[in-house]
Amino acid sequence: MIGEARLSVPIGPSDHVRGSANAPVELVEYGDFECPSCGRAYPIAKHVLEKMNGVLKFAFRNFPLTQQHPDAVNAARAAEAAGLQGRFWQMHDILFENQEYLDYESLLQYAVELRIDANRFARDFRSPKVERKVLADFESGVRSGVNGTPTFFINGIRYDGDWSYYSLLQVLQSVAAEANFV
Amino acid sequence: MELLQKGAQAPSFTLRSTPDQNLSLEDFRGKNLVLCFYPADWSPVCGDELALFNEVLPMIRKYDAEFVAISVDGAWCHQAFKKDRKLRFPLLSDFEPKGEVSRKYGAYREKEGESARALFVLNGDGVIHWSYLSPVGINPGADGILAALESLPVEEAAS
Structure with a gap:
């Protein structure tokens, strides 16, 4: 709960x-690919990662708010299905850069643009494996105290502060400094 | 008044769930029940909080539990809010006498005239198994509710 929310499932092979x-x-x-706040967080996380090259690793887990965002689950499945062909991050980026266009036709089009096997993509998109992955992400988030999207965890502890670029960078750099010198 | 704590019998209530229907605590007898008091329809944090619980509902139901939310908003306001946010659980109106039920649970903010942001998990006999008062500006998340439902003794769990 408040102040003690911790990541219930550490970063692992399925991430x-x-x-x-x-x-x-x-x-x-x-995060949720259809959530506008997550759309704002997307370039921030990317720039922070570039800036802290070698010091930071970043994992993305699905937390689709299906009743607010009707295409969010499909978008999450598209990212996971692309991931089965080694293109998760490419699809992740395309989805956040095209948040207005997350209908099924568009998702298939993105798969074509990524030059992955479109038939396999369509099959994986509907597979129980991909469905389970999205659900498992969501459930681990709920049990970790995710209370909206985006929710960030830094070294396993929920970060409730400001995630604008300079704030997030500063917090992450101070954590990095502690890790190196303590 | 302090928030009611574990072991207390939950005060009974009958509140409007729609403009022409009521729900009572006794209607949930034999089932576990999550009661969520919140300050107001339409306000930003409440909306996020209820949107989260809306998504978590299938996980809550796995514990043979139902979920209801309570605020002092009127039944017509609840109806519009519920439709707009596609909420899949009842919103109860603690509207007349205003805040009476929230007060009985120790979940009322007199000065603001609104319910506090508070969560209760009741067992099938209507006994409080867990309660939590959240800072009013913070969405509490659902991890506490799930941990409480998980920790219900087997003999207490509704069969």
């Missing part, structure tokens, strides 16, 4: 991770 595997700082985002 999509950007940045260096041995980085001392871990940033996990629970």
Whole structure:
């Protein structure tokens, strides 16, 4: 709950991770591809990761708010289905850069643009495996105290502060400094 | 008045759930029940909080539990809010006498004239198993509710 919300499932093999595997700082985002706030957080997380190259790793987990965002689950499935062909992050970026166009036709079009096997993509999109992955992400988020989107965890602890670029960068850099010198 | 704590019998109530229907605590006898008091329809944090619980509903129901939310807003206001946000659980009106039920649970803010942001998990006998008062500006999340439902003793869990 408040002040003690911790990531219930640590970063593991089923996660999509950007940045260096041995980085001392871990940033996990629970997000929804149709959520406007997550759309604003997308370039911020990307720039922070570039700035902290070698020090930070970033994982994205799905937290679709289906009743508010009717295309959010499909978008999450599209990212996971692309992930089964090694293109999770490419699809993640396309989805956040095209939040207004997350209907099924558009999702198929993105798969074509990524030059992945479109038939396999369509099959995986509807598969129980992908459905379970999206649900597992959501459930781990609920049990970790995710209370809206985006919710960030820094080294396993929910970050309730300001996530604008400079604020987030400053917090992550101070965590990195502690990790190195303590 | 302090928030009612674990072990207390939940005060009974009958409140309007729609302009022409009532729901009573006794209607949930034999089932676990999550009661969510919140300050107001339409306000930003409440909207987010209820949107989250709306999504978590299937996880709550796995524990043979129902979920209802209570504020001092009137039944017509609740009806419009529920439709707009596609909420899949009842919104009860603690409207007349205003705040009476919230007060009995220790979940009323006199100065503001609104329910506090408070959560209760009741067992099938209507006994409070867990309660939590959240700072009014903070969405509490659903992890506490799920942990409470999980920790209900087996003999207390509704069969």
